[in-house]
Amino acid sequence: xxxxxxxxxxxxxxxxxxxxxxxxxxxxxxxxxxxxxxxxxxxxxxxxxxxxxxxxxxxxxxxxxxxxxxxxxxxxxxxxxxxxxxxxxxxxxxxxxxxxxxxxxxxxxxxxxxxxxxxxxxxxxxxxxxxxxxxxxxxxxxxxxxxxxxxxxxxxxxxxxxxxxxxxxxxxxxxxxxxxxxxxxxxxxxxxxxxxxxxxxxxxxxxxxxxxxxxxxxxxxxxxxxxxxxxxxxxxxxxxxxxxxxxxxxxxxxxxxxxxxxxxxxxxxxxxxxxxxxxxxxxxxxxxxxxxxxxxxxxxxxxxxxxxxxxxxxxxxxxxxxxxxxxxxxxxxxxxxxxxxxxxxxxxxxxxxxxxxxxxxxxxxxxxxxxxxxxxxxxxxxxxxxxxxxxxxxxxxxxxxxxxxxxxxxxxxxxxxxxxxxxxxxxxxxxxxxxxxxxxxxxxxxxxxxxxxxxxxxxxxxxxxxxxxxxxxxxxxxxxxxxxxxxxxxxxxxxxxxxxxxxxxxxxxxxxxxxxxxxxxxxxxxxxxxxxxxxxxxxxxx
Numbered sequence: 001x002x003x004x005x006x007x008x009x010x011x012x013x014x015x016x017x018x019x020x021x022x023x024x025x026x027x028x029x030x031x032x033x034x035x036x037x038x039x040x041x042x043x044x045x046x047x048x049x050x051x052x053x054x055x056x057x058x059x060x061x062x063x064x065x066x067x068x069x070x071x072x073x074x075x076x077x078x079x080x081x082x083x084x085x086x087x088x089x090x091x092x093x094x095x096x097x098x099x100x101x102x103x104x105x106x107x108x109x110x111x112x113x114x115x116x117x118x119x120x121x122x123x124x125x126x127x128x129x130x131x132x133x134x135x136x137x138x139x140x141x142x143x144x145x146x147x148x149x150x151x152x153x154x155x156x157x158x159x160x161x162x163x164x165x166x167x168x169x170x171x172x173x174x175x176x177x178x179x180x181x182x183x184x185x186x187x188x189x190x191x192x193x194x195x196x197x198x199x200x201x202x203x204x205x206x207x208x209x210x211x212x213x214x215x216x217x218x219x220x221x222x223x224x225x226x227x228x229x230x231x232x233x234x235x236x237x238x239x240x241x242x243x244x245x246x247x248x249x250x251x252x253x254x255x256x257x258x259x260x261x262x263x264x265x266x267x268x269x270x271x272x273x274x275x276x277x278x279x280x281x282x283x284x285x286x287x288x289x290x291x292x293x294x295x296x297x298x299x300x301x302x303x304x305x306x307x308x309x310x311x312x313x314x315x316x317x318x319x320x321x322x323x324x325x326x327x328x329x330x331x332x333x334x335x336x337x338x339x340x341x342x343x344x345x346x347x348x349x350x351x352x353x354x355x356x357x358x359x360x361x362x363x364x365x366x367x368x369x370x371x372x373x374x375x376x377x378x379x380x381x382x383x384x385x386x387x388x389x390x391x392x393x394x395x396x397x398x399x400x401x402x403x404x405x406x407x408x409x410x411x412x413x414x415x416x417x418x419x420x421x422x423x424x425x426x427x428x429x430x431x432x433x434x435x436x437x438x439x440x441x442x443x444x445x446x447x448x449x450x451x452x453x454x455x456x457x458x459x460x461x462x463x464x465x466x467x468x469x470x471x472x473x474x475x476x477x478x479x480x481x482x483x484x485x486x487x488x489x490x491x492x493x494x495x496x497x498x499x500x501x502x503x504x505x506x507x508x509x510x511x512x513x514x515x516x517x518x519x520x521x522x523x524x525x526x527x528x529x530x531x532x533x534x535x536x537x538x539x540x541x542x
Contacts, residue, residue: 169218172211176223177203179257180271183223184230186211188254199276202254205231205290206346210541212297216304224301225310230273231255231294232319239277246286249319249326251294252277253287253348283350285343288360291323292367299370311374320371321384327364328387336394337361337455346467347505347531352518355456358468361399366475368392399451399472400479402429405462406449410436430458437462439508443496448489451478453506464489464507466497470542501535509533 175186185203194200212224234252239245252275262268278286298320302311310316333339335356342354345363353359368388375381375388413436416427440462450469454461469486472478478486490497497504509527510518519525525532 172214175211177257179226179230179273182226184226184257185223199254199256199281202256202276203227204254205251205287206253206293209293209297210538213300213541216300221301221305221307224297225305225307228294228298228301228310228316232316234273234275235291235319235322237275237277239275239279241279241284246277247322247326247329249291249322249324250277251287251290251323253281253285253290281348283343283348285348286341287348288338288340288344289346289363291326292360292363295320295323295367295370295374296363299374302374312376317374317376320374321381323367324371324384324388327367328384328391336391336398338364349522349525349531350519351525351531352461352510353454355454355459357454357461358399358403358451358465359471361395361403362468362471362475362477365392365395365399365477366471368395369475396477399477400482402455403451404449404482405444405452406485407444407446409449410440410444429455429460431460432458435460443493443508445489445492447485448487448492449482449485450489451482451486464497466503466505466507466536466539467542470539474542499535502537503535503539504533505531505536505539506533 171190172186175190176183177185177187185208187201188204188207189197189200191197191200208227212227215221215223231251234255235249237252239250255273255275258272258274259269260272262270278284281287298311298316302308311320327338331339337356338360339356340354340360342350342352345353345357345359347353347357347359368391372385372388372392375385377385413431414433416431416433418427418430418432420427420430450464451472452460453463453465453468469478473483473486493507496507509515509532510525511527515521515525515527515532519532522532524530528534
């Protein structure tokens with residue numbers, strides 16, 4: 001759990017607003033919620049059950065584990081944050097087995113609190129009212145009335161969880177790519193039935209991130225270290241398209257290990273890395289997010305493994321600076337957000353996200369926070385660090401102020417005056433109220449809100465993009481109130497955003513003439529598929 005907390009601390013940024021796993025001090029009574037929040041948490045847990053194939057015994061205990069693991073709301077303590085709801089691993093199966101087979105006196109919560117040295121918490125009356133404890137005891141007795149049956153169910157449940165986890169790890173390891181005998185990454189897709197693999201047999205920067213996080217949590221650091229250092233070497237490669245070369249800091253979208261004959265000796269071969277910076281990609285899109293993900297993973301590796309020597313290397317420090325200089329370069333734009341073309345991130349096909357898409361801004365914010373923690377304090381970095389800090393302030397204000405939408409903001413937009421020419425204009429981007437789509441008025445819940453997908457002069461993209469919104473919660477780009485509101489909206493619109501196969505990459509889908517115009521009638525991005533509001537279970541890791 002220490003490793004997972006380290007990863008969470010990294011992904012939360014330098015000054016996280018949520019998911020605070022720092023150690024607690026003093027009186028911990030405020031850490032635990034009131035009875036009302038406990039019941040509200042149980043309500044939320046019932047929705048999360050749909051995502052996991054847990055045993056019935058484990059599911060019945062999820063509410064209490066959630067309470068114990070998270071403390072108050074989304075803030076918790078390191079000592080309390082031992083049981084994670086979303087892991088659903090054998091550790092939880094064992095704890096539930098112990099609760100079912102051994103603990104029959106109704107003192108599980110108090111005993112656990114004593115083990116954690118939380119006497120004041122255990123004696124606080126507002127944690128669990130007497131009626132709740134009685135109900136909990138009755139539920140336990142229904143499972144422990146037959147000791148042998150309970151033990152059998154627990155054993156089967158634990159075996160099922162272990163089997164599923166082993167199968168997942170076997171599939172992940174089958175996708176590993178080796179370079180000169182060492183693991184260097186995982187391929188984007190491993191479908192043995194696919195007749196045309198295109199470039200899915202390559203190692204993508206963005207696609208390796210969830211794999212890299214999994215390896216870090218497993219304690220397998222070598223593959224992540226190799227990935228970081230070898231992709232760094234590719235950054236300096238010459239990259240041209242039609243006699244034009246992009247900035248030096250550009251990281252490749254993907255790379256492939258190829259075996260080629262040695263010069264002058266056809267009988268001998270060697271392995272080489274063949275990167276793609278977008279010059280061979282479908283649509284020739286530049287991977288803006290690759291460098292941002294690389295910085296984030298570098299920080300996660302250092303925090304989890306404790307190996308800070310990698311980030312302190314001269315070549316790694318140079319690579320970080322090259323990416324930052326490319327992102328912080330002066331241009332024509334008046335906004336602190338990054339201006340990118342369509343298809344420059346996870347949505348790498350034409351989907352109308354050109355301009356200032358939320359996903360890029362959320363990753364940009366995370367990369368700036370991580371880079372600030374890793375840059376060595378030296379004279380050559382002073383100007384870069386100053387520019388980085390200024391950009392962080394401007395970027396966070398811009399996103400929180402202008403990307404946020406809820407019922408109150410929606411009503412404001414309806415009353416916007418247009419064609420305002422002044423320094424104190426309310427409608428700064430000249431947004432016309434007629435732009436508000438009919439679906440949004442009916443879809444927006446009374447409680448909740450979200451960050452819109454894009455903002456440009458006279459244009460707001462009101463679609464909900466899952467990666468950008470969730471990542472804004474993780475890294476603290478969204479305020480605490482906005483973060484809670486985003487989660488409230490996701491809960492209220494669970495059937496639309498999660499449904500039976502989680503998680504929609506965006507909502508709603510482009511359909512009809514709008515799909516034809518924006519996507520160019522892309523047959524892969526037909527409504528409710530792929531990037532056009534398709535389901536992406538890989539988004540769940542965040």
